[in-house]
Structures are given as C-alpha cells and as structure tokens.
Amino acid sequence: MTGGTRVAVWGALLALGLAAPFLFPAYLQQIATLWLFVVFALTWDLVGGQMGYNSFGNVVFVGVGMYGCAVTQIGLFYSVGAYTAARGGGTEFVFNMPQYLGGLATGVVAGGLLAVVTALVLGSLVLGMRGHYFAICTLGLGVAAGELAAGWNWIGAGSGMTAPTAPDALDVNSFYYYLCFILAVVTFFATRWLLSTRFGLAINAIRDDEDKAEAMGLPTTRLKVAAWMFSGFFLGLAGGIYGNMNRFIDPNDLAFAGSTIGVWMVLMAILGGKGTLWGPVIGAAVFQVFKELFWTYLLGWQRVALGLLIVLIVVFFPQGILGYLRERFPALFGHTIDPDPAGASEPEEARP
Amino acid sequence: MSGMLSNLQILTVAPVFNVQLIIDGLLIGAVFALAAYGMALVWGVMNIINITQGEFVVLGGYVAVEFAAHGIHPLFAVPVAAVFLYVVGWLVYRGVIFRVVDQDLFISLLATFGISILLQQLMNTVFGADVRVANAHLDSWQILGGMVTVSQVKVVSFVTCVALGLGLMWFLKASRLGQAIRATAQNARAARVLGINTDHVYATTYALNAAICGTAGALIAMAYTIHPYIGLPYTLRSFMIVIVAGLGNLGGVILSGVGLGIAENYAGFILGAQFQLAFVFLLLVAVLVVRNWCLQRQRRYLK
Numbered sequence: 001m002t003g004g005t006r007v008a009v010w011g012a013l014l015a016l017g018l019a020a021p022f023l024f025p026a027y028l029q030q031i032a033t034l035w036l037f038v039v040f041a042l043t044w045d046l047v048g049g050q051m052g053y054n055s056f057g058n059v060v061f062v063g064v065g066m067y068g069c070a071v072t073q074i075g076l077f078y079s080v081g082a083y084t085a086a087r088g089g090g091t092e093f094v095f096n097m098p099q100y101l102g103g104l105a106t107g108v109v110a111g112g113l114l115a116v117v118t119a120l121v122l123g124s125l126v127l128g129m130r131g132h133y134f135a136i137c138t139l140g141l142g143v144a145a146g147e148l149a150a151g152w153n154w155i156g157a158g159s160g161m162t163a164p165t166a167p168d169a170l171d172v173n174s175f176y177y178y179l180c181f182i183l184a185v186v187t188f189f190a191t192r193w194l195l196s197t198r199f200g201l202a203i204n205a206i207r208d209d210e211d212k213a214e215a216m217g218l219p220t221t222r223l224k225v226a227a228w229m230f231s232g233f234f235l236g237l238a239g240g241i242y243g244n245m246n247r248f249i250d251p252n253d254l255a256f257a258g259s260t261i262g263v264w265m266v267l268m269a270i271l272g273g274k275g276t277l278w279g280p281v282i283g284a285a286v287f288q289v290f291k292e293l294f295w296t297y298l299l300g301w302q303r304v305a306l307g308l309l310i311v312l313i314v315v316f317f318p319q320g321i322l323g324y325l326r327e328r329f330p331a332l333f334g335h336t337i338d339p340d341p342a343g344a345s346e347p348e349e350a351r352p
Numbered sequence: 353m354s355g356m357l358s359n360l361q362i363l364t365v366a367p368v369f370n371v372q373l374i375i376d377g378l379l380i381g382a383v384f385a386l387a388a389y390g391m392a393l394v395w396g397v398m399n400i401i402n403i404t405q406g407e408f409v410v411l412g413g414y415v416a417v418e419f420a421a422h423g424i425h426p427l428f429a430v431p432v433a434a435v436f437l438y439v440v441g442w443l444v445y446r447g448v449i450f451r452v453v454d455q456d457l458f459i460s461l462l463a464t465f466g467i468s469i470l471l472q473q474l475m476n477t478v479f480g481a482d483v484r485v486a487n488a489h490l491d492s493w494q495i496l497g498g499m500v501t502v503s504q505v506k507v508v509s510f511v512t513c514v515a516l517g518l519g520l521m522w523f524l525k526a527s528r529l530g531q532a533i534r535a536t537a538q539n540a541r542a543a544r545v546l547g548i549n550t551d552h553v554y555a556t557t558y559a560l561n562a563a564i565c566g567t568a569g570a571l572i573a574m575a576y577t578i579h580p581y582i583g584l585p586y587t588l589r590s591f592m593i594v595i596v597a598g599l600g601n602l603g604g605v606i607l608s609g610v611g612l613g614i615a616e617n618y619a620g621f622i623l624g625a626q627f628q629l630a631f632v633f634l635l636l637v638a639v640l641v642v643r644n645w646c647l648q649r650q651r652r653y654l655k
Contacts, residue, residue, distance in 0.1 A: 054458045056465075126637070128644050132401055132457045133654040137640045140588055144633030151626040158626075259469060259584070266462065300477060307470025314462045315451050 017181050021174045032177040032245060034288040035184035039238040040261065041268035041280030042191050043231035048266065049275035050195065051227050052207030053127070057138025059262035060145045061232040063255035064118045065111035065239025067155055070249055072107035073164050084156040095164045103164065108240035115236025116229050123225035130210070139258065146256030160250040163243055176245040183241060187234045192277055194230065203227050207275075263310070264291075271313055273322030282321055359622045368499040373617045379506040380576070381613025382513040383568050385606045387586055388593035389517060390564035396599045397537040397557045398453055403464040404444070405590050406583025407471040408562045412437050412569025413578035414479050416486035426486035426574050430512065433570040434563040441562025445555045453554055468583060476580040486573040509571035516567060521602055533557055537600075585629055592636045595643065 016023075020031050040062070048054045074083045078093055086093070095103065126137050150158040166172050194200055202223050205213040214220045243249045253260070264287065272283020290309060294302040319327065326333050363369055387409055394402050412433040419429035444467060452460040492503040524530035535543040536553045544550050572578060593612060597604030615635065620628035644654045 054461075125641050128648055129640060129654045131654075132461055133640060133644075135458065135461055136401065136588070136591055137637055140633045140636040140640075143584060143588075144630050144637065147627070147630035147633060151624070151630060259472075263465060263469070270462075301473070303473035304470050304477075307466045307468070307473070310466030310469065311448055311463050314459050314466065315448060318455075318459055 014185070017185070020181075021177055028173050028177050029245075030288065030292055032173075032180040034285060035177075035180035036238050036242055036245075037264070037268060037284040037288055038184040038281050039187045039234055040265040041272065041284040042187050043234050044265040045269040045274060045276075045280040046191055046194070046203075046231050047227055049269055049279070050200065050207060051203040051224065052210075053130075053224065053228075054132075054135045054266070055138040055228075056135055056258065056262055056266065057122075057141040058231065058235060058265060059142050059256055059258055060122070060138075061115040061119060061235035062239035062242065062261060063145055063149065063251075064115045065108075065236030066243035066249055066255045067111075067149065067161070068114035068236065069104075069107035069111035069240030070161050070163050070243055071155065072110040073103035073244075076103050076106065081154055084154065084161055093164070095167065097167045097169060100164060100167055100170070104240075104244060108237055111240035112233045112236035115232040115239070119229040119232030120225060123228040124221075127221060127224040127228065139262075142256055142258035142262050146252045146258065149251035149256060156249075156251075158251065160248060160254075163247050163249065176241065179241050180238075180245070183234070183237055187238075188277075188281065190230075190234070195277065199223070199226070267310055267313065270318065270320055273320030273324075273326075276320075276322045279320055279322040286321070355624065356622055359624075363621075366499075368496055369621075371496065372500045373621055374614055375500065375502055376506070377614030377617040378610055379510045379613070380617075381610030382510045382606070383571055383575075383609075384586075384589050384593060384612055385609025386513045386517060386568045387565050388590040388597070388609055389520065389602065389605050390561035390568075391587075391590040392594045392597070392599050392605060393533075393557055393564075394561045395594060397533055398449075398554050399457070400449065400453065400460045400464070401457070401591065402558075402561065403461060403587055404468045404471065405561075405565055406586035406588075407468045407475070408437055408441065408565035408583075409569035409572065409586045410475060410578050410580065410583045411440065411471065412566030413486070413573030414475060414484070414569075415566065416570040416573040417479070417484045417578070420486035420488070426488050426570065427508070429486070430567055430570045433566040437566025437569075438559045438563040440566075441559035442555055444562070445558040449558055450551065450554065468587075472580050472583065479580065481580060483577050483579045484573070485577045486570075488574045503575065506575045509575045512571060513568070516564070517602065517606065520564070529553075529556060585632055588636050589632060592632075592639055595639060 017035075021028055024031065040058075044055070044058050047058070071080055073095075074080050074093070077095065077099055083093055122141060126134060126141070129137055149155060155161055166175075202213070202218050205216070205218060206220055206223060210220055239255070243255070246254060249255055256262075268283040268287045269280045270283070271287055272281065273279030291302075291306070294305045298305050317324070326335070387405060391402060391405050394400055415433035415436055416426040416429035419432070420426045448463055448467060449460070452463045488505045488508075490504040490508070492501050494501060524534060532543070532548045532553050533556070535546070535548060536550050536557075540550050543553070569578070589612060593605055593608045596608040596611075612632075612635075616628060616632060619631035623631060640654065647653055
C-alpha cells in the first residue's frame with residue numbers, strides 16, 4: 001500500500017469506529033466488546049505471537065485489573081467490606097458524577113498498574129519455563145486466581161461484586177463504547193510503536209531462537225518480563241473498563257474466565273494470524289461475529305460450536321487469515337518471490 | 353486466619369484426625385495416579401499433552417451416575433465406562449488427534465482444549481449442571497474407637513485402581529501390542545521401519561488412555577462427586593503428577609499421586625474446603641517453578 005491509501009484506510013476505520021454509535025445503535029455493546037477483544041488479542045499476540053510464549057493465563061491481568069478498578073472506585077468513597085457485605089439490599093451506595101468519573105479514572109489506572117506489578121512478579125517466576133510447560137503453568141495460574149478470588153470474602157467471594165452504579169445523567173452505553181474504542185486505538189498504536197523499536201526485534205529474536213538471542217547478549221529474562229508487563233498493563237486497563245461495562249464482576253465466569261476469555265484471546269490471535277500486527281485485530285472482529293452468532297442462534301450449544309471452531313481453526317487453519325493471504329498473495333505484503341527457487345536465500349518468510 | 357490456626361491446633365491436639373486425612377488422601381490419590389498414568393502414556397508415546405483428560409474422567413463418571421439412576425449397581429458401570437470411553441477416545445483420535453500428532457505441541461494443546469470445551473457443554477446439556485453422585489449403597493467402617501471413618505466404596509475404588517495399574521503394567525510389558533506401544537514411544541520412525549503400524553498404535557494408546565480415565569471417573573462418581581465443569585482440575589492434577597514423577601515411571605506416579613491426595617486433604621482441612629482447588633492449582637505452579645529453578649542452576653530449563 002502506498003502512503004496515501006494507507007492514511008485513507010486508517011481514516012476510514014477511525015471514522016467508522018467513531019460513528020458506530022450512530023450507525024449501529026442496537027449493537028453498541030457488542031461492538032464495544034469487540035474493541036476490548038482487539039485489546040485482548042493484540043496483547044496476547046505480543047507475547048504469544050511475537051515472542052513465542054503461548055500463554056493461557058493472560059486473563060489473570062484482566063481479572064486483576066477488573067477487581068483492582070472496582071475496589072479502588074468503591075474504596076475511595078466507601079468501605080469495600082461494607083459494600084460487598086450489603087449485596088442484595090440494605091444500604092444504598094450512591095456515586096455522584098464527579099465521584100463516579102474520578103473514581104473510574106483512578107480505578108482504571110490503578111487496575112492497570114496492579115496488573116503490571118502482577119506481571120512483574122508472576123513473570124519473574126514462570127517466564128523461565130518454555131514451550132508447553134509455560135502454557136500449562138499459566139493455565140494453572142489463571143484458574144488458581146479465579147479460585148482465590150472466589151474464596152476471598154472482602155471482594156465478595158464466589159458471589160462476585162457489582163461495579164458502582166453510574167449516575168443517571170451519564171449515557172452509559174456510548175460512554176463505555178468510546179472508552180473501549182479509545183483503549184483499542186491506543187493499544188494498537190502502542191503495540192505498533194513497540195514492535196518498531198529494538199525491543200520488538202529483540203522479542204522476535206527470542207521467538208526465533210532464545211538460546212542464540214541470549215548468546216548474542218540480550219537480557220532475555222528481563223525482556224520477556226517487560227513484554228509481559230506491557231501486555232499486562234493494557235489488559236489491566238481493559239479489565240477495569242470491562243468490569244464497569246458489564247456491571248457485575250463474577251470471579252470465575254468473567255474476571256478470571258480461563259476457559260472463555262482466556263482461550264478466546266489465543267483463538268482470536270491465531271485466527272487472524274499469529275505474529276502480525278493486523279492479524280489479531282481481524283481475528284477479533286471475525287471471532288466476535290462468530291461468537292455473537294453462536295450465542296444468539298445456538299444458545300445452549302454455543303460452547304459446543306465454539307469448541308468445534310477451536311478444533312477446526314487449529315487443525316485446518318493454523319496459519320490464520322493473514323498468514324493464508326500472505327502465502328497466496330505475497331506481493332500484497334511487499335514480499336518478492338525469488339524467481340530461482342534453488343537459490344540459497346528464501347524470501348522473507350512468515351512463521352506458521 | 354484464626355480459623356486456619358485453630359484447624360492446625362485440632363491436628364496437634366487430636367492426632368487421630370491426621371489418620372483420617374492420610375487415609376482419605378491415600379484412597380483418592382490412587383485414582384489421581386491412575387488418570388495420571390494414562391496422561392503419561394499419551395504424552396510419552398504420542399508427545400501430546402491431553403487437556404481432554406479431565407473430561408474423559410467426568411464422562412466415565414456419568415456412566416456410573418446413569419447406571420445408579422436406573423437402579424443398576426454402579427460397580428457394574430466400571431467396565432462399561434472403560435469400554436464406552438475406549439470408543440469415545442478412538443473416535444476423538446480418528447476425528448482430530450491423528451491430524452495433530454506430528455505437529456507443533458501448542459497446536460495439539462489447543463486442539464485438545466477445544467475438545468474439552470466441547471465435551472463440557474455437551475455433558476452439561478445431556479446430564480444437567482447439577483453435582484451428581486452414583487450411590488453405591490456401601491457402608492463405612494469405624495476404626496480407632498469410631499474416630500476414623502473409612503468408607504468401603506473408597507476402599508473398593510482404591511483396590512480397583514491398584515489392580516488396574518498392575519494389569520496395565522503387565523499389558524505394556526508382555527503383550528504384543530504393549531511392546532509395540534513401547535517401541536513407538538522409544539522411536540516412532542524405527543518402529544515404522546520395523547513394520548509396526550504406528551497410526552494404529554497411536555489410536556490404541558489414545559483410546560486406552562480414555563478408557564483408563566473412564567474407569568477412574570466411574571470410581572470417582574461412586575466415592576466422590578462429579579459435575580460437567582470439574583474436568584480441568586483432574587487434567588492439571590494428572591499433569592502435575594507426571595511432572596513430579598517423570599515419564600514412564602509407574603512407581604513415581606503412584607507415589608506422587610498418593611502424595612498429592614494427602615496434601616490436598618490437609619490443605620482442604622487447614623485452609624477450608626473453598627481453597628482446596630486453589631491449593632491444587634497453586635501447587636502446580638509451585639512445582640513447575642521449583643523444577644525449573646533446579647534445572648536453571650545447570651543452565652537447563654523445562655521445555
């Protein structure tokens with residue numbers, strides 16, 4: 001693509017995102033969720049696709065952000081223990097407009113920072129493992145976090161927590177829509193910037209051959225933890241917004257939902273094309289359409305269909321949409337095909 | 353916090369509770385070890401980590417539950433569950449697994465994850481989301497002056513597990529098919545060269561693992577409880593046991609299975625039942641982290 005068309009495409013996408021509340025008012029929440037999914041997929045792909053560390057536990061950061069945000073929002077003005085204890089009636093907890101917006105802003109940032117700290121601690125522990133040991137270890141982390149949250153009374157234990165009620169004057173739907181949209185755009189450009197730096201090259205080197213990268217003098221462990229902290233930060237922000245948008249925070253089904261959101265982010269990145277910038281975005285969009293269709297037309301069987309979709313994608317389509325397009329139309333991606341295939345050098349190759 | 357301390361105090365003041373916890377842990381540990389043995393088999397032979405393990409266990413449990421619900425003694429369900437799960441495992445292999453056997457490990461991990469999600473909701477739709485148990489109508493013994501209860505059905509399940517483990521060991525050692533399985537595990541290519549149909553061996557191994565899980569599940573449904581979404585803990589327990597014991601080490605699998613059973617019972621008693629599963633998952637993480645640290649001192653890592 002030339003510079004002009006690229007700007008035009010981006011302009012069109014931005015305009016579409018901004019105008020969506022007016023174009024598709026009925027699907028506002030679904031599109032808002034889509035933007036959050038874009039964040040999930042992009043941040044998963046940074047660690048899973050660009051760095052080669054396939055994690056099933058990134059959902060931990062979503063949950064930490066969600067609870068961190070809710071606890072901050074409430075804790076600024078009321079006692080958290082009293083708030084969770086008063087579930088199902090009793091005392092009313094009212095948040096006026098400045099309290100709500102101020103609490104939300106502080107809470108989302110606090111959730112993001114808490115997720116960064118979590119990523120630092122957990123990453124230093126588990127990022128020394130490789131391959132499927134890392135994958136299963138993070139799977140264990142995800143479900144363990146859910147079980148812990150479900151046993152902790154202060155944050156509502158198994159019955160979860162309700163996010164603060166927004167004041168009536170606030171148009172909640174469009175408000176959260178734009179928050180999600182802004183977060184997705186910021187995450188996209190932050191990831192894009194990060195991948196264009198030396199840091200991006202370094203984590204690609206870790207993916208391609210970690211031992212060699214280390215031998216070249218890269219501080220691999222620190223780089224890995226830093227990449228996980230980066231994705232943890234945006235996942236924490238997304239978690240805070242997601243919890244408030246959803247209003248109700250359930251420890252196992254929403255915050256630390258290892259077998260739903262935790263797997264979906266992996267699936268979205270693979271569906272779109274692992275290790276590419278646009279792949280996770282496309283994958284998230286396609287997946288969200290599938291998911292909404294399943295949940296609407298196959299209710300009761302939606303996870304059966306989803307399981308089938310996972311199997312079909314990983315078995316028959318592991319290279320993803322962008323990977324497939326790159327194989328079929330390499331010229332679109334700026335790759336030139338070597339006319340002499342016997343030549344020693346292969347064209348720049350996409351990883352499977 | 354004070355609850356935890358007072359629970360600890362109970363254990364020191366009345367040591368007989370320790371006996372109870374250890375016996376219970378021993379009895380459930382054997383079932384864990386059986387499922388873990390199946391996972392080690394698939395892992396060692398096919399180089400696949402089977403996330404569907406837990407769902408196979410739960411599915412076997414539902415066979416026993418349905419038997420009990422129709423007035424047949426659930427003990428008869430144990431062989432039926434094995435045969436049924438053998439067929440299920442064979443179908444899963446023929447449908448999906450054979451396509452991912454020689455691919456990247458992450459692909460097979462995700463594929464079995466997908467199957468596990470599919471089976472979870474299928475079981476939820478067919479059998480309902482309730483916690484179920486297959487009532488075996490067996491009593492329990494009171495020993496040590498009535499302070500310690502030993503449920504007979506748990507003893508039955510323990511004995512069945514031990515017998516089955518021994519049978520499997522014999523099968524792998526002595527039978528032709530068992531030898532073919534071991535040969536494939538050592539070197540699949542050489543086995544193919546020598547005329548072993550490795551595809552058939554893989555199918556049998558995977559189906560055999562499902563049958564083992566089904567048996568374990570039927571026993572669990574009699575002695576404990578099951579529900580559609582309880583599979584993942586069994587998968588992770590099996591994984592943890594195999595990590596601690598190492599591949600192809602039956603003695604180690606039994607020891608670490610029993611050790612896990614006892615540790616889990618203590619954790620449930622001291623921390624409270626609501627933290628028992630969290631303990632299992634955190635123990636998995638801790639085991640992996642410690643194993644990896646030990647390896648890193650030799651400039652190696654878990655991979």
